[in-house]
Amino acid sequence: MRAVVTGAAGFIGSHLCQRLLSMGWEVVGVDCFRDYYSPEIKRKNLRTCLSHPSFSLIGEDLVASNFSFLKGGDYVFHLAAQPGVRKSWGKEFNYYLQDNILATQRLLEASLEKGISFFVFASSSSVYGNSPNFPLREDSRPLPFSPYGVTKLAAENLLRLYYENFSLPSVSLRFFTVFGPRQRPDMAFHRALKAILTGEEFTVYGDGSQIRDFTHVEDIVDGVIGAVEGARAGEVYNLGSGREVSLRDALSIMERVTGRPLKLKFVEAAKGDVRKTLADITRARKDFGYRPRKTLEEGIEQEWYWIKSLYSG
Numbered sequence: 001m002r003a004v005v006t007g008a009a010g011f012i013g014s015h016l017c018q019r020l021l022s023m024g025w026e027v028v029g030v031d032c033f034r035d036y037y038s039p040e041i042k043r044k045n046l047r048t049c050l051s052h053p054s055f056s057l058i059g060e061d062l063v064a065s066n067f068s069f070l071k072g073g074d075y076v077f078h079l080a081a082q083p084g085v086r087k088s089w090g091k092e093f094n095y096y097l098q099d100n101i102l103a104t105q106r107l108l109e110a111s112l113e114k115g116i117s118f119f120v121f122a123s124s125s126s127v128y129g130n131s132p133n134f135p136l137r138e139d140s141r142p143l144p145f146s147p148y149g150v151t152k153l154a155a156e157n158l159l160r161l162y163y164e165n166f167s168l169p170s171v172s173l174r175f176f177t178v179f180g181p182r183q184r185p186d187m188a189f190h191r192a193l194k195a196i197l198t199g200e201e202f203t204v205y206g207d208g209s210q211i212r213d214f215t216h217v218e219d220i221v222d223g224v225i226g227a228v229e230g231a232r233a234g235e236v237y238n239l240g241s242g243r244e245v246s247l248r249d250a251l252s253i254m255e256r257v258t259g260r261p262l263k264l265k266f267v268e269a270a271k272g273d274v275r276k277t278l279a280d281i282t283r284a285r286k287d288f289g290y291r292p293r294k295t296l297e298e299g300i301e302q303e304w305y306w307i308k309s310l311y312s313g
């Protein structure tokens with residue numbers, strides 16, 4: 001089977017490519033190495049894949065591509081995006097429009113033209129916003145609280161209408177705060193573990209009582225693969241851990257796992273950050289047997305080893 005993975009050099013995309021290769025797929029990775037964070041880190045993310053004979057890398061921007069890499073029968077895993085809630089305000093919004101909405105629309109058009117087998121989209125818990133009801137269910141009304149969330153919801157809606165109008169088979173998977181090795185440098189666990197390593201202060205936005213459903217990247221990859229096998233086309237699924245943890249508690253686990261203290265600096269809560277996320281994962285469990293397995297402790301330990309190798313030479 002042939003997969004096209006967009007955002008292949010990123011945090012989650014690189015793990016997905018590795019998994020597909022280990023399952024015997026031919027994988028075409030597409031990434032334009034945006035400098036939202038160091039392209040050098042992205043190249044490192046792809047090191048294992050690049051040495052695999054069934055992997056090829058296309059360094060194209062989906063906003064400008066002619067999609068000649070796409071073939072009939074392909075499975076498309078669309079993970080390329082401009083991520084991050086905090087940066088999505090102001091002038092930066094243009095990047096979110098381009099990479100999250102326009103790129104998705106162009107890829108859907110090309111997928112329709114080529115006759116792909118299935119289209120999987122990496123959506124986000126950010127589409128829910130500050131919901132009053134927990135756990136978050138897919139049938140609750142999405143009310144994004146950040147411009148980023150708005151663009152992910154717009155892309156989900158594009159998938160839905162290409163399915164309803166043209167029967168392009170697709171599914172949107174709402175990832176909940178993903179962690180583990182290769183986590184993006186702007187994300188809290190990466191910043192905190194780096195601060196533990198260097199002895200610098202870690203900036204907490206708000207008082208640290210915000211709650212997140214932290215999900216290990218391997219569990220996310222399990223869910224993505226499971227969705228290809230058993231998800232209903234046209235549907236939306238949560239991929240979370242179903243476990244709620246405050247940022248403060250997660251930071252304490254990091255201190256315990258690393259055996260080192262973390263210095264905290266508190267600043268005002270960031271605009272667009274929600275108070276709480278917690279996924280109801282019943283739908284994914286019923287339809288494709290999704291069962292997250294990784295504990296927070298083991299994932300933090302793995303991410304810690306990776307952070308040390310990344311920053312200690």
Ligand SMILES: NC(=O)c1ccc[n+]([C@@H]2O[C@H](COP(=O)([O-])OP(=O)(O)OC[C@H]3O[C@@H](n4cnc5c(N)ncnc54)[C@H](O)[C@@H]3O)[C@@H](O)[C@H]2O)c1
Nearest residue numbers: 007010011012032033034061062080081122124175177178
């Ligand atoms: N990390 C999380 O916790 C999380 C949570 C919810 C949803 N998501 C979604 O999962 C996906 C992957 O996230 P990530 O954390 O791995 O991000 P990432 O930034 O590490 O990876 C995204 C990759 O997409 C590439 N890209 C961006 N625009 C592109 C374009 N126009 N053409 C080609 N390549 C382009 C970037 O260069 C980058 O390497 C994103 O769609 C994100 O919105 C992530």
